[in-house]
Amino acid sequence: MNVIDVKPTRLTLALAMAFCAPAALAQVVAGSETASKLDEIVVSAPGFAPLPQTRGQMNQTDVAGKRTGTSDTASLLKDVEGVSLYGAGGVSSLPAIRGLADDRLRIKVDGMDLISACGNHMNPPLSYIDPSNVSSVQVFAGITPVSLGGDSIGGTILVDSPDPEFARPGEGNLLKGEIGAFYRSNGDATGANLSASFANESLSVSYRGSTAKADNYEAGGDFKAAGLAAAGRGWLDGDEVGSSAYETSNQSLAMGYRHENHLVELKLGVQDIPEQGWPNQRMDMTGNHSEQVNLSYKGTFDWGALEARAYNETTRHEMQFGDDKLYWYGPNNVPNSDGIAGPILPGMNGRAAGMPMDTKGNNTGVSLKGDLVLSERDILRVGGDVQQYRLDDWWEASGKGMSPNTFWNIRNGERDRFAVFAEWEAAWTPQWLTQFGLRHETVSMDADTVQGYSPTFSATDEAAFNAADRSKTDQNLDVAALARYAPSSTQSYEFGYAQKTRSPNLYERYAWSTNGMAMRMINMAGDGNGYVGNLDLKPEVAHTVSATADWHDANRATWGLKVTPYFTYVDNYIDAERCSSGGASCTAANLTRTDGFVYLRFVNESARLYGVDVAGHMLLGTTQAMGVFAGKGSLSYVRGKNPTTGDNLYNMMPLNARLALEQKLGNWTNTVELELVADKDKVSATRNEVETAGYGLLHLRSSYEWKQLRFDVGVENVFDRFYNHPLGGAYLGQGKTMSGTDVAWGTLVPGVGRSIYAGVTVTF
Structure with a gap:
């Protein structure tokens, strides 16, 4: 191992804070017994953690204990205080931080800003990386440094795959790999992963592949009547959650070249999802193919550090009715609830052969960031990002009223x-550290003219949209100011203010048709309602203040308690209001309905969110016979209100807590975890959101490591408790889901019942 002894200068701290993430530095410079990434840097000066503290931080070891129980990378975050998950497909949950989710978060996968290319957001960023390929996870909540944020108001999530490893000088070539497999009883889920790498001292090549497949999962009890999913479809038991099956595969090839303190890496990735059911959407994903090219550079110099990246991602996405939803749509030319009758096409008996919906996205980005050492006290980070995104969303004619033209959404x-x-970051004294940042973004948006299925399909909407000025440019400003005061080795206090700005996404601005069927295809909330865009939307501007008190023992090993209250006010919050003009579904009755699905238009209003996150850990005791016992827990509360209307914000997670007892004895690690969730009784009246009851779940996990083997077993929801997850959404998993009347309102997507899982991993 080569060791570089660095004198205690401010450059030492600059290197230790390179890219504003200590975990990221560890991935770049830390060594292991068999391989090196960059030469280790021994720091002899007292350092400090960069601002702000992350809400959650996981390394490869932490992830290894979680990945057997899930194929959904977003679910790796469920133990992080302040983070909750919107229900979606089996590998595509949407994380929310303190009540703000989806595009309101900046989510980077291997440094790439990925974008969901779907009107239902079925392919969110974290769905593009399998848990078996995750090396580190970092969550920044609320006040995020401007070097990590942008075009978001809720926080930042950084997920990275392993960095390249290199052979150590004089030790010959490096060859290593990993094989893993798992089984989960609920849904009969199976999966496997494989990785292999070859490297010398300067060149590293690695391959990683994974696959996962599952049938529909079962709830902890019946939540509907047993019967055919739909006419001509298979049988579903009363506890079977329709349209929750999935199949996915991911492959990546990474090549890294290292020279002294410089690292260049090229990653190529391919994802293929032939099917993924959606229990809270009216359609399913019937194909998602993505190709990614990601080129990056990292280097350290006498003056600081430099990072550059260029990437491109293409997505081809398809939606249709899956196995549990009706394929042949409509009887013998009889108008449906939207008044669509349409012509009788040859051989179709007046019925439509499903509803094909296709999307193609192309995402290209370039970023540059430098950490400049100005003095012993000061570091200046400067940089920029350029992102160009193109999207086509079209629905081919399929008969009935959906013909003869292609519908261009x-x-x-x-x-x-x-x-x-x-x-600018400054260490004024050993106790005081401050950070202040400014970020400016120009967001330019446009779209071409559209067309309906026929000249009479949403003709008024089509004409108005095509005649409107669709070119929009937003000038957005972000400000972040943070400070940390650490009066002693056992306590620190962090506080700050941030102004964060997000421009609307393409669907919020450019979805144009008020036809009921078309509106039900625009839904990023999983609530069963229909949405239409708004060309006049303004960017959201969030003002957040928060503070964190962190008490702990001097070594942060025996005990710790962290409390973070926060408050956010959002100007021009993109919420929704019921529509009363336009298509046949935007009627006066739509304004007053309280017991069914409704039709909504995106509008700027306002939002107020406040709450508290609490996290703690304690070493409980050690015995020779029983090993080491430790406890940890977290508690989160968020309250969201729309001051403009007086309504509650949609999909706010109620008070929730997790308590865990962990035992380590030799090679064994055993965990008992209790998950507690309160009633959700503050719901959105605008969306007719349904209340949920509180619940408690017990989970058991155990792992055993021996040389190159790792075994994981566990039981989720030990007592097979039935519950409705507060963010699970409306149940639309079976039947004639596109009908405005055939899908029952008020049934929620239930949580997963008891699931026993086991997995094995072999490294070499």
């Missing part, structure tokens, strides 16, 4: 971002 949609930022 978004044609040549454009969303381009140009950003620059500067961030």
Whole structure:
């Protein structure tokens, strides 16, 4: 192992804080017994953790204990205080931080800003990386440094795959790999992963592949009547959650080249999802193919550090009715609830052969960031981002009223971002550290003219949209100011203010048809309602203040308690109001309905969110016979209100807590965890959101490591408790889901019942 002894200068701290993430530095510079990434840097000066503290931070070891129980990378975050998950497909949950979710978060996968190319957001960023390929996870909540944020208001999530490893000098070539497999009883889920890498001292090549497949899962009890999913479809038991099956595969090839303190890496990735059911959407994913190219550079110099990246991602996405939803739509030319009758096509008996919906996205980005050492006290981070995004969303004619033309939902949609930022961090004294940053973004959006299925299909909407000025440019400003005071080795206090800005996404601005069927295809909330866009939307501007008190023992090993209250006010919050003009579904009755699905238009209003996150850990005791016992827990509360209307914000997670007891004895690690969730009784009246009851779940996990083997077993929801997850959404998993009347309102997607899982991993 080569060791570089660095004198205690401010450059030492600059290197230790490179890219504003200590975990990221560890991935770049830390060594292991068999391989090196960059030469280890021994720091002899007292350092400090960069601002702000992360809400959650996981390394490869932490992830290894979680991945057997899930194929959904977003679910790795469920133990992080302040983070909750919107229900979606089996590998596509949407994380929420303190009540703000989806596009309101900046989510980076291997440094790439990925975008969901779907009107239902069925392919969110974290669905593009399998848990077996995750090396580190970091969550920044609320006040995020401008060097990590941009075009978001809720926080930042960084997920990275392993960095390249290199052979140590004089030790010959490095060859290593991993094989793993798992089984989960609920849904009969199976999966496997494989990785292999070869490296010398300067060149590293690695391959990683994974696959997972599951049938519909079962709830902890019946929540509907047993019977045919739909006419001509298979049988579903009363506890079987329709449209929750999935199949996915991911492959990646990474090549890294290292020279002294410089690292260049090229990653190529391919994802294929032939099917993924959606229990809270009216359609299913019947195909998602993505290809990614990601080129990056990292280097350290006498003056600081530099990072550059260029990437491109293409997505081809398809939606249709899956196995549990009706394929042949409509009887013998009889008008449906939207008044669509349409012509009788040859051989179709007046029925439509499903509803094909296709999307193509192309996402190209370039970023540059430098950490400049100005003095012993000061570091300046400067950089910029450019992102160019193109989207086509079209629905081919399939008969009935959906003919004879192709319906263009978004044609040549454009969303381009140009950003620059500067961030100054200063260590004034050993106790005081401050950070101040500014970021400016220009977000330019446009879309071409559209067309309906026929000249009479949403003709008024089509004419108005095509005649409107669709070119929009937003000038957005972010500000972040943070400070940390650490009066002693056992306590620190962090506080700050941030202004964060997000421009609307393409669907919020450019979805144009008020036809009921078309509106039900625009739904990023999983609530069963229909939505239409708004060309006049303004960017959301969030003002957040928060503070964190962190008490702990001097070594942060025996005990710790962290409390974070926060408050956020959002100007021009993109909420929704019921529509009363336009298509046949935007009627006066739509304004007053309280017991059914409704039709909504995206609008700017306001939002107020406040709450508290609490996390703690304690070493409980050690015995020779029983090993080491430790406890940890977290508690989160968020309250969301729309001051403009007086309504509650949609999908706010109620008070919830997790308590865990962990035992380590030799090679064994055993965990008992209690998950507690309160009633959700503050719901959105605008969306006719349904209340949920509180519940408690017990989970058991155990792992055993021996040389190159790792075994994981566990039981989720030990007592097979039935519950409705507060963010699970409306149940639309079976039947004639596109009908405005055939899907029962008020049934929620239930949580997963008891599931026993086991997995094995072999490394070499």
